[in-house]
Amino acid sequence: MPDHHAHDHAHDHAHDQAHDAGPPGAGRPRLFARGSFLESSRTANILRAETTGGLLLITAATIAIVWANTPWSQSYADLRDLRVGPASWHLDLTLGAWAADGLLAIFFFVAGLELKREFVAGDLRDPRRAALPVVAAVGGMLVPALVYTLVNVAGDGDLSGWAIPTATDIAFAVAILAVISTHLPSGLRTFLLTLAVVDDLLAITVIAVFYTSHLELAYLGLALLPVAAFALLVQRGVHAWWLLLPLAVATWMLVHESGVHATVAGVLLGFTVPVLRTGGHGDRGLAEHLEHLVRPVSAGVAVPVFAFFAAGVAVGGWDGLTSALTDPVALGIVAGLVLGKPIGIVVFTWLLHTFTHADLDDELSWVDVLGMAMLAGIGFTVSLLIGELAFGESSALGEHVKVAVLVGSLAAAALAAVVLRLRNRVYRRLCEAEERDTDADGVPDLFEEQAAVRDR
Numbered sequence: 001m002p003d004h005h006a007h008d009h010a011h012d013h014a015h016d017q018a019h020d021a022g023p024p025g026a027g028r029p030r031l032f033a034r035g036s037f038l039e040s041s042r043t044a045n046i047l048r049a050e051t052t053g054g055l056l057l058i059t060a061a062t063i064a065i066v067w068a069n070t071p072w073s074q075s076y077a078d079l080r081d082l083r084v085g086p087a088s089w090h091l092d093l094t095l096g097a098w099a100a101d102g103l104l105a106i107f108f109f110v111a112g113l114e115l116k117r118e119f120v121a122g123d124l125r126d127p128r129r130a131a132l133p134v135v136a137a138v139g140g141m142l143v144p145a146l147v148y149t150l151v152n153v154a155g156d157g158d159l160s161g162w163a164i165p166t167a168t169d170i171a172f173a174v175a176i177l178a179v180i181s182t183h184l185p186s187g188l189r190t191f192l193l194t195l196a197v198v199d200d201l202l203a204i205t206v207i208a209v210f211y212t213s214h215l216e217l218a219y220l221g222l223a224l225l226p227v228a229a230f231a232l233l234v235q236r237g238v239h240a241w242w243l244l245l246p247l248a249v250a251t252w253m254l255v256h257e258s259g260v261h262a263t264v265a266g267v268l269l270g271f272t273v274p275v276l277r278t279g280g281h282g283d284r285g286l287a288e289h290l291e292h293l294v295r296p297v298s299a300g301v302a303v304p305v306f307a308f309f310a311a312g313v314a315v316g317g318w319d320g321l322t323s324a325l326t327d328p329v330a331l332g333i334v335a336g337l338v339l340g341k342p343i344g345i346v347v348f349t350w351l352l353h354t355f356t357h358a359d360l361d362d363e364l365s366w367v368d369v370l371g372m373a374m375l376a377g378i379g380f381t382v383s384l385l386i387g388e389l390a391f392g393e394s395s396a397l398g399e400h401v402k403v404a405v406l407v408g409s410l411a412a413a414a415l416a417a418v419v420l421r422l423r424n425r426v427y428r429r430l431c432e433a434e435e436r437d438t439d440a441d442g443v444p445d446l447f448e449e450q451a452a453v454r455d456r
Helices: 004-016 037-068 073-080 095-121 127-154 170-179 186-210 217-235 241-258 263-272 286-311 317-325 328-356 366-375 381-391 396-422 424-435 445-455
Strands: none
Touching: 037 073, 037 170, 037 186, 037 286, 073 095, 095 186, 095 241, 095 263, 095 286, 095 381, 127 186, 127 328, 170 186, 170 366, 170 396, 186 263, 186 366, 186 381, 217 241, 217 263, 241 263, 286 381, 286 396, 317 328, 317 396, 328 366, 328 381, 328 396, 366 396, 381 396, 396 424
């Protein structure tokens, strides 16, 4: 029978070492260094959930695209444009709008929980470990926006969509990893997840600041009341759904009425939930408890349904595809995702490496950085959302945006797959080393050795 006390002691001991920036014995800081066992395990669990959601997302988007290009395409458009909801509350929205404004608020609630956890108890708490994903995410946002802007200035296009190629779709990205059977070592897994978390924060900030067409301050002020009540309850450890859900819905409705995109409500509510353990949830804080409950709804329902309603574009055959991709807006999006994202992430990571004299972690190379950067060029969910906000759901430019996001994300996925598959033998060896547990205490040897060296 296993010694549970010994396992818990080893588990907590490894957790205490979560935030050191370097590997055992390192005198210089390391990029993509392995974190603690607890952090690595948690990241792996999250990415497994996102893999399932990503496969559902790809399936839903494929069904939508196929349906929209059949003789029955009008039935798809009719379903997407069907209005439901009370008109007296200004909530007689189309199903497509409900998916974008309502269901994606669930996605951003999970993003808010994840963000707060990272800032309070995760990698972003330690400036040394936070530097890499934050700098990479900023580079991965600025350069695609610059690429899009340059293409549209040169082609006399529309600059409104500058933010479309700045997003990273973590679910789509890890689904691609699953499809090509690539096992990333823990340092790269953590980097990819944390990069996506910071990316979500930047994306929701851009949506709130740059894509708010009108602002009703009275409704925004009123929204603070249910947010405050929600915060009071969760800070006291209350997690009864019949109390929290009505407050969350009220917050969403008031933010929606204020003119700020309603998904912002999800992030605000996520930020109020305490991260640190307060008792009553086993070994998890309330944020992790709620994330465990809500993430399957987000990954398995909210994002795939949004993808179904957002991705259905009538391409119009080869002529329609080439016509769409000659639009400067579409060219800017594809160039931003396929070129801007990897260039931004790699260059900003290299600048961090140069100015901090930090080395890449053992057995990793700049090819791995390039592979991760290409994977981050999969925009999809948030790119489609920003495209709708910039150009409208069914406009000609909006249709071109959908084509460009699909083409750009698929091209980025294909390029990343080629690069990462070339390194898969190295990744498998690193993963096997990280999973080896000769004393069978539940904590792999490498993490125990790492914790022991740091204790010296």
